[in-house]
Amino acid sequence: MDSETLLARITDYASRPDPYPLYAELREAGPVVWQAGGNCLIGGYHHVAALLHDPRMSADPRTGGELGHKPPFLRLDDPEHHRLRNLAMRPFGPPHSPGRVDGMRGEIRRITEELMTSFEPGRQVDIVDDFAYPLPVTVICRLLGVPHEDEPLFRAWSDVLVTAADVRPDADSTESDKAGDQARIEMGGYLLELAERRRGKPSEDMLGAFVNEPDPALRLTQEELAETAVLLLIAGHETTVNLITNGVLTLLRRPDSLDLLRREPHLLPSAVEELLRYEPPVHMRERIPHADIDIAGTTIPRGTSVVLALASGNRDPKRFHEPDRFDPARPDNQHLGFGGGIHLCYGAPLARLEAQAALGALLPHLGTAGLVQDPPPYRQNAMLRGPRHLHVQF
Template structure:
């Protein structure tokens, strides 16, 4: 049956520019759609939200028998997830949180203006390479304490790690997985080395905070520090790149909405929330039940690979009125763009801040720009979906 090949068709690169018809097919096929390989897809908003908050649903791949050693807390369950997430958030937390994140606003605006300075009339620019990628990388590197001259090191590492993190119909180990693991080790080693250099000589950055934690009970081990720092750096920029780029593409395709936001800039925070619903940077998440669970009358056995298709839930007409329309003034935007439950993205405030600053600075230039290619070339990853390049003629 066609429904049994939905995951293969969704992850097929040919579907990357527009997976939404397949998401509609998923919702129409039923609440739970089983795949030929034994996994199941969930595409309804309310079912996804319930499973994200269900303590029986595990994020740990070892729950289904996969061999894994050190894992970032993103892939762990409580209580270990809670312990590591709490430790990782301490540099963000009181009394640092208002100053460290909200206090980055001026720095984000400064980096934004610096990156946009070469965006002059008559030029052709790549929104990804020239702006959407370097902005969040610079921000998360400042927060972690990575020297500015080392920022280019992270592009190859990040690309390899993200490629290995995709949701795929087959579960076989591939060269992509091995390259991703090698990149994690190299990036983790680099970040741990930086942290160790700060031991006893702290600066005002997160690596310094990790390395100089005075309470032995709250210190991260070397392995935990490596996994946590890599996760913060990857998660701190990869999704924001997609959020900014998808936002630019959405507005370029809808000049009337671009004009509305230019006339009423106070709508921009709500427009970013609508972008997180309409074109989310993360389209899928895997969960594995640690016990049999029932969803909408369907029994999902323990150990099953359950793919929560967040991009489908965000377009569910049972939850959102006219869901395939981008409406920057939409009053109800309780999206799944940052996930949910205990794994809700704790970098959400920073991502919102970066996207708002980026789009506010870009909008005057977009009004007189043209898309060079539509649809643009997309990244290979179906889970972290976004254009690989987005070329504009100013």
């Protein structure tokens, strides 16, 4: 009976500081763990990875009977997902070329150094509000062409949308869904207006690239442009904030790992991959099969809400040696931190670049830093798990 409440217990705010014992319970309970609300949980690495790549698993909420507007490409299936994702990725640059993201290296370094000027000895700072949030927000604003002074406006919309996007123990709609729909409409309208100002006026930003696409076959409709711009703006900073903050928290809790990285900074890219495994910014993804699926002798009927616990798979001892140990030099680290399959995180290169720049800049200072509160207060969202504040004394 306890296994039927696992999702409710995992998403309970009391579990936010350390959900990993519950993930171990999930893996022990079996490949498929049915929940009281009629949905099921899957937490083993190999099963989660297989289902992320299974074309029978739909990301579209309408597959489960939900009505509503057409979702962004993150929640669509191929071939429509493939078309919109490719169109959204075009302004980033052609495949296998440096493109816009690689061209941001110097800018990311400069923004990071600018934010670091307030980190003075004896001062207490909030890693979230003073560093981990403003860095990716500034970067994505410049990439998209969003005025940074409008940040309070879209932050409020983002908070509402992130709350609505959380995984819930049951499938009932709530007031947060309605609020999320309203925030999406308002944010989409705001971004469309910004894009329209660039029509016929060449610009270096992505909104300008979208609205001035010369090939009619490659243009986004108004609705597609609004949904894509909202997705890029939110996804361009929300998960990176968690990745950077979880990284600082992990290193301050593990002085040996911190000392290793300070001595051998060339391990930083490997350490970021380990953070994506050990303390991932995204813990769960929901999928809905559009055909019956058999998992180790258990049939999951079509239309069932299936919660794939990525963070549980990342700690699966059947895949990773000593999975509960943080190892900055871990080999063969094929984690699920960016998901997998056709929906593998399209912003992964930018997130890696920002996390490496942020942690690299912080490393020289963290040796004399201490946590003011451990565990820190966490965000409400269980799917996008990370501290809401992380106060550090330098």
